[in-house]
Amino acid sequence: MKTLLVTGAAGGVATRVRPWLREHYRLRLLDRREPAGLAASETALVGDITDRETVRRAAEGVDGILHLACAYSFDIDFEATLDANYRAQLYLLDACREYGIGRFVFASSHHVLGQHRVDGFAGDAAPVAPDGFYALSKVFGEGACALYAHRHGIKALSIRIGNADDQVADGRRLHIWVSGRDLAQLIRIGFEHHGITHDVVYGVSRCPDPFFDNARAVELGYQPQDAALDHLAPGFVAREAMPVTAGPDFVGGPYVPQPLIVRSPQ
Numbered sequence: 001m002k003t004l005l006v007t008g009a010a011g012g013v014a015t016r017v018r019p020w021l022r023e024h025y026r027l028r029l030l031d032r033r034e035p036a037g038l039a040a041s042e043t044a045l046v047g048d049i050t051d052r053e054t055v056r057r058a059a060e061g062v063d064g065i066l067h068l069a070c071a072y073s074f075d076i077d078f079e080a081t082l083d084a085n086y087r088a089q090l091y092l093l094d095a096c097r098e099y100g101i102g103r104f105v106f107a108s109s110h111h112v113l114g115q116h117r118v119d120g121f122a123g124d125a126a127p128v129a130p131d132g133f134y135a136l137s138k139v140f141g142e143g144a145c146a147l148y149a150h151r152h153g154i155k156a157l158s159i160r161i162g163n164a165d166d167q168v169a170d171g172r173r174l175h176i177w178v179s180g181r182d183l184a185q186l187i188r189i190g191f192e193h194h195g196i197t198h199d200v201v202y203g204v205s206r207c208p209d210p211f212f213d214n215a216r217a218v219e220l221g222y223q224p225q226d227a228a229l230d231h232l233a234p235g236f237v238a239r240e241a242m243p244v245t246a247g248p249d250f251v252g253g254p255y256v257p258q259p260l261i262v263r264s265p266q
C-alpha cells in the first residue's frame, strides 16, 4: 500500500476526502493542528509547512503528496499568502525532487477563473483571471507544479476545486459543487493515472449547467457519482435572489469585489 503525505489534513476538504482515500493508501497527516478521527491507516504530525525542515521530515519516504494546506480568505492580502502559498509549495515540490516522490496532487481553486462573468464564460479553455491574492497564489501553485513536472518528471495534477461542502448553499455554487467522494476519485486519478504530466482538472460533481466542461478529467476516467441537485441546503438561495455582495454574476462570487491589498498596515 502506498503512503501519501496530506498537508492541511485537519481541514474541511481533508476531512471529507480522507474516509475515501484511507481505504487505498496509508496517510501521513500534516497540519498545524491535530486532525480529528484518526483511522488505523493514518498517522499525524503537527507542524507548519512554512518550515522547510518540517516539510522534508514529513515527506521522507512517502510515495505521493496531496497538498491542501493553504492561507486563504476572500480578502487576504498578498504578504499573508507568501509563506504558506508560495514558499511552502516549493518546499514540498522540492522535497519530491530530493526524495524521488513521483506524484503531487495540488488543491487549486475555481477562483483562478474567478473574474470571468458567468454569462458567456468560455469554460475549461478560459485564460486565468484570478479574483484576488488567494487566487493569484493558486495560479503560482499550478505553475510551480508544471515547472517540477516538466523539469523533474514528477507527475502532478492540479485540481481546481469548486465548492467542497456538505450542501449546496446558493445558485452560484450549484454549478461548481463537489462531494468528498468525487473529489477523492479525482485525487486517486492524480496518484494512479499513467498519462499525467502536469494536468489541470476541475473538482466538481454532477452539476446542472456546469461552469466547467471538465473534458480532461473525463479523458482521465473521471465519472462523478454525486449530483449537486441532491444536496441543496434547506436555505438554498437561487442565483436571481443572491445579493450583489455574493457576486452572482461572476465565477468567483464574493471574492471579486474585494479590494486588492498588497500589504495590510502593521
Ligand SMILES: NC(=O)c1ccc[n+]([C@@H]2O[C@H](COP(=O)([O-])OP(=O)(O)OC[C@H]3O[C@@H](n4cnc5c(N)ncnc54)[C@H](O)[C@@H]3O)[C@@H](O)[C@H]2O)c1
Pocket: 007, 008, 009, 010, 011, 012, 013, 014, 030, 031, 032, 033, 047, 048, 049, 050, 067, 068, 069, 070, 071, 072, 084, 107, 108, 109, 110, 160, 161, 162, 163, 164, 165
Ligand atoms: N473548501 C472548498 O470549497 C475549496 C474550494 C477551492 C479550493 N480549496 C482548496 O482546498 C484546500 C483545503 O481547503 P479547506 O476548505 O480544507 O481549508 P481549511 O481552512 O478547512 O483547511 C486548511 C488546513 O490547512 C492547515 N494549514 C494552513 N496553513 C498551514 C501551515 N502553514 N502549515 C500547516 N497546516 C496549515 C489549517 O490548519 C487547516 O486545517 C485549500 O488549498 C483550498 O484553497 C477548497
